[in-house]
Amino acid sequence: MTGERKHRRPDSRGPNSDATARKIVKLSDHRQEQKDEDDLLTAADIYFEEAGLQRIHPYFFKFTTYAKGRWVGRTIYEVFCSEFRDRTPTYYESAITQGIIELNNEKVELSTIVRNNDLVTHYIHRHEPPVTTQPLTIVHETEDGLLIVDKPGSIPVHPTGR
Numbered sequence: 001m002t003g004e005r006k007h008r009r010p011d012s013r014g015p016n017s018d019a020t021a022r023k024i025v026k027l028s029d030h031r032q033e034q035k036d037e038d039d040l041l042t043a044a045d046i047y048f049e050e051a052g053l054q055r056i057h058p059y060f061f062k063f064t065t066y067a068k069g070r071w072v073g074r075t076i077y078e079v080f081c082s083e084f085r086d087r088t089p090t091y092y093e094s095a096i097t098q099g100i101i102e103l104n105n106e107k108v109e110l111s112t113i114v115r116n117n118d119l120v121t122h123y124i125h126r127h128e129p130p131v132t133t134q135p136l137t138i139v140h141e142t143e144d145g146l147l148i149v150d151k152p153g154s155i156p157v158h159p160t161g162r
Contacts, residue, residue: 063124067114102120137149137151
């Protein structure tokens with residue numbers, strides 16, 4: 001997705017309105033921070049239905065952490081290649097060079113040494129799997145508020161990563 005997108009808050013404020021959508025940053029630039037209320041995305045900007053499935057538009061997610069003790073004194077490239085094995089060394093080389101991986105909110109080189117308390121940031125372009133639009137069915141509710149539901153298999157039980 002490229003280009004600038006303008007997002008406005010909806011006028012209605014009911015419990016099922018788009019105003020209850022979670023706040024996320026605009027999709028156009030992975031470094032763009034949320035600046036004001038007009039930049040907030042609504043549920044309509046995030047979700048869409050297609051062929052009986054609810055899908056989420058691809059988006060950038062910002063992972064941040066402070067440098068771990070075992071990372072100190074090693075290059076940023078070496079840290080990512082040895083600690084995060086879900087991607088190839090070629091990907092990490094490209095990501096560092098392009099500024100998708102940063103230290104202290106600044107673009108760095110492959111040979112940059114990680115220091116104590118460095119802030120490590122990695123921007124990921126995410127594509128979430130679709131889920132069915134079939135509603136949840138409450139099978140039983142106890143007096144103390146426990147719900148037993150029959151949920152479709154495509155809806156996750158808990159948030160997942162890659």
